[in-house]
Amino acid sequence: MTFITNFKSQYPKPFSINLRQQDAPTLLFTPKVTFDLALAVVNKLVFAEKSRYLSEAEVAVMKGAWDDDEYDYIANNSTYSLNYLQRGIAPRLWDLLSETIGRGQRVGKKNLRIILEQFTEEYYIYNFATNESQKSVEVKGSIPSYKANFYGRTEELAQLDELVTKQRCVMLVGVAGIGKSALAAKFLENLSAEFQPNFSCLIWKSVSHAPSLQDLVIELIELIQPCESELSLPNNNTQAIISLLIKQLRSRNCLLVLDAFDALFQKNVFQEKLDYSLFFRRLIQDLNQSCLLLTSRFLPDEFDDLITPDSLIQELKIEGLDTKSAIQLLTEKGLTDKENCTRIAKVYRGNPSELEAVVHRVNHFFAGNAKLFLDNKSTIFSSKFEAALNQMFGDLLSLTQRQILIYIAEEIVQSQKSIGFSKLLKDMKSKHNLVTTLELIKAIEKLERQSLVETIKDPITQEISFNLQPIIKKYIEIDPIGAVHESNNCYPKIAIAS
Ligand SMILES: Nc1ncnc2c1ncn2[C@@H]1O[C@H](COP(=O)(O)OP(=O)(O)OP(=O)(O)O)[C@@H](O)[C@H]1O
Ligand SMILES: [Mg+2]
Incomplete structure (x- = not known):
């Protein structure tokens, strides 16, 4: 292995710490370089220099080169044309990679893997050798792993990357099934696969069971630092328990994800909502370098006044997948007709959960014929x-x-x-x-x-x-349960064509 001495001068960001060259050989710990790991490193560097991540098409070409696939094979296994990938995307990608990871060498399809493997390995050694505290990112709680492939969301991941370092709290808001949890999980997965300076602990906690405030705080404390015995928790004093949690969160840089946050505000109990609202205000105020990432179907009324341009909390509205990603999802689930997949993606506004439900029914009832389903002019929604x-x-x-x-x-x-x-x-x-x-x-x-x-x-x-x-x-x-047209509503039921 060749160890690189001019990393720092070449890459002021993120290689910003003095390299203790003599330490490097003794601190060696090199993870197996997988494509995902290499991609995470490339994305980090591209983002630092170009303020963007690699596009889907660029990643497809890079993965193809990594696997030594021919361009026509790469194109056949993607939603892009051969010409677009080979003549449109590839030349500019090789320029970009030569600039970011080439270190004087021209990166191309044939030598990408060897250069990238070596670069990724050295990137890790460098980070290990320079800063002990960055050695590992601890993950607490189980990040849900979505079996299906993850499509698109490049922009949202880039936005998240930026927001979590600037804000104390980021709230991902979007309708049911739009992909908030999948996005947050993917983001954490990416963070855990790379050595980044911002967080030393990533915590995933679902609150879909709508715990009481005290239960939630205790569950969090036990997750972050399991207590030796329950006696070490301040006896039944909620404020003291909250102080303990804040102390834990402040003692290291944590990124705490609370998934299905809306569940805490769905009960119609005024006092509980008020307690939660006061708790989160205190938490956000006192977090220091830690950050709270919430996924929620709606912004609770109690948070209305907190979302201002210069506040510590920011809302990120999550819309459906872009058409290309939605088509990829539909194709993976078995629909191959691109034109009708595009129509379905548009009608269902790229909502991945609804797209999955549609494909399931198209396969089951329409023998996988998307045109037949669309000609039937019925709009369906999942339970x-x-x-x-x-x-x-x-x-x-x-x-x-x-x-x-x-x-x-x-x-x-x-x-x-x-x-x-x-x-x-x-x-x-x-x-x-x-x-x-x-x-x-x-x-x-x-x-x-x-x-x-x-x-x-x-x-x-x-x-x-x-x-x-x-x-x-x-x-x-x-109006399946009559909740739309309640009796105090003067509207008659309306007739709307499907
Ligand atoms: N980017 C994506 N690529 C592929 N599949 C996705 C993507 N995002 C979400 N999905 C799929 O869509 C479904 C719904 O996603 P998810 O559970 O994240 O939605 P949600 O917004 O968190 O919903 P809820 O409001 O019910 O919590 C899951 O099956 C998930 O695998
Ligand atoms: Mg969710």
């Missing part, structure tokens, strides 16, 4: 999505919010286009005498945040208009 909307309409949405949704659904059926803001204001006010403009604006803002309405801005007039994604429109039409 998970239905349960989430039951809860939204049943417990969480205000009367005004429900009225707005019904109004938009009704108008879309009639006009077949999105509904302008001024028309919505005028119509809603004439139908509901007591509703004010402020009330309507606040209700729409909330619906936007919960991804229940889609907002479109006219590029010329700048006027915004609202639309509903087909599965939400369908739910409002069917």
